[in-house]
Amino acid sequence: MPSDAASPAEARRQIERMLAEPALSDRRTRAQAHYLLWEVCQICGDPAAALDHLAQAIALDPVQTRPRRAEAPPPERTVLALAAPGDFQANLPLAMLLDEPTLLHTLWIERPGATLPPLPPVDCVFVAMGEDSCRRALLLEADRVAGETGLPVLNSGAAIAGLSRDGVCAMLAGIEDCVVPxxxxxxxxxxxxxxxxxxxxxxxxxxxxxxxxxxxxxxxxxxxxxxxxxxxxxxxxxxFIDYRDADGLYRKYRIAFVDRVPFPVHLAIHDDWAVWYYNARMELSAERRREEERFLRDPVAAMGPRAFAAVQALGRRIDLDYAGLDCAVLPDGRLLVFEVETAMLVHDRDPPDLFPGKAPAIARIVAAVNAMIDHRSGRMSTAA
CATH class of the missing domain: 3.30.1490.20 (ATP-grasp fold, A domain)
Structure with a gap:
């Protein structure tokens, strides 16, 4: 049983692990149990066990299917994600960008040239891997696998491989008002x-x-x-480029590009230059949350037209169907680029009472992703 000293969240994770592990003894549920334990063990801070569960899951069934409620209506669209083994940061968490009407399958690719398992019928293929020098061969393999399906493909493994930190610096050279260290x-x-x-x-x-x-x-x-x-x-x-604003605070903006169109995701404000959303503690400042909400409603006004024009040009230059950008605005109004990648986390799990603008902003991204899939698949969106 969970320790008496465990926090409610820790206790819940221990219970999830206890419930999932018995499913390993049932052949029918073994692979899905290993996939679940890969997630739970990462959350519990046990990365070695997580990767071991993932390896066992892939060996049993390299195609993972996102569970659906028994009473859920038939899916409106079906997507096959191509993923590389690793932790949560290795791939785009595509499940957070696809709503319940979308049936998501994930094919885990362990090595180039492996024999493909039977694949389920899908509308399109989405290369969900993130850039990493150690995954370059897998990114190129993803392109080969995607091409063999003969289906519409979102994102390109070769293009993702070009998003290394020095690759992005070279790629974005010459964009007006765009500073890339x-x-x-x-x-x-x-x-x-x-x-x-x-x-x-x-x-x-x-x-x-x-x-x-x-x-x-x-x-x-x-x-x-x-x-x-x-x-x-x-x-x-x-x-190091000092990007402090006049009030002495550092602001890091996250933007998602869907079919090359920028959408605001979040704004982290901190008094330390090394800022991420998790350490900015935005929940502690109503004033900073209000500023973030203004960014989510109107990113052009929040960032300034000079910086946002550079954001738009950047999205066209990287030319990916889906990607993320972490950036800042320099005191003179220019855009400062920190990172461009395809595996950035986008979610709406912040408390809605504290962050009322977050869910609508993420809903716009989800709707745009669904519309892009429907358009590329030659399907008419049911929301149209």
Whole structure:
């Protein structure tokens, strides 16, 4: 039973794990139980167990089907996502962007050239993998698999592979009012001899969500960072650009592109330069939440026409059916790009009483994704 000291959320996760594990003994439910435990173990902070459950699930059945309520009406559309094994950050959480009328299957691709299992009938294929240098072969394999289906395909594995931090820097070069800090691939050993100009940003090559991220302000900080880093470790070094506004706060905007059209997702406001939505604690400030809601209602007014025009040009330049952007607006009105990728989290699970603008904003993104799928599949949307 859950520990008496466990929080309600932790207790619920322990119960979910206890309920799912007995399903492993039933051949009919074993694969789906492993998929469920992959999710639960990540939430419980047990990544090694999570990846082990995912590997066992894929071995039993590489096609995962999102459960549907028994009383749910027939699906309006059916999508096959192509995913790579990994944690939650490895792939776009497509289930959060597809509402209940959409039946979602996920084909997990472990290695190039593997024999494909029988695939369910679907309307289109969606390459849901995120960029990572270690997944380049799988991204190209996703293109091969998608092409063999003969179905409409959303996103391109080859295009996603081009969204490395240095790849994005080169891709977006020349866009008016768009500032993309130069990204240099270095090793820890090389940094001991070739120093960028202080201050600069360091992060591991495949890092996301701030893992291993540091601002290096001087030699002492660099020595401390390198002391904890293997000499051959691959890193990205980039100049630090101070994006504080006049009130001393840092603002990070998240935008989703659906069929190249930008939609606001959230705004995180913090007094620290290293800001993410989870550490901004927006729930503690009504004033900051009101500012976020203004952004969700009217991103052009919130960001300024100069920056938003750069956002629109960026969406056209990356030319993906779905992608995400994390960015800021510099004091002079230009856009500062942090990251472009396809696996960014988009959800409406924040408390509606505190964040009343979030659900309508995400609903607009979901509707746009559904409309894009219907259009590419040659189907008429039932919402039309």
């Amino acid at each position: 130069e990204q240099n691939r270095v090793t820890a050993a090389r940094l001991r001899h070739e120093l960028p100009t202080f201050p600069f940003i360091l992060r591991p090559e495949s890092s996301h969500a701030g893992i291993g991220l540091a601002r290096i302000d001087g030699q002492a900080g660099l020595d401390a960072y390198l002391e904890a880093t293997a000499p051959a470790a691959a890193l990205f070094a980039a100049p």
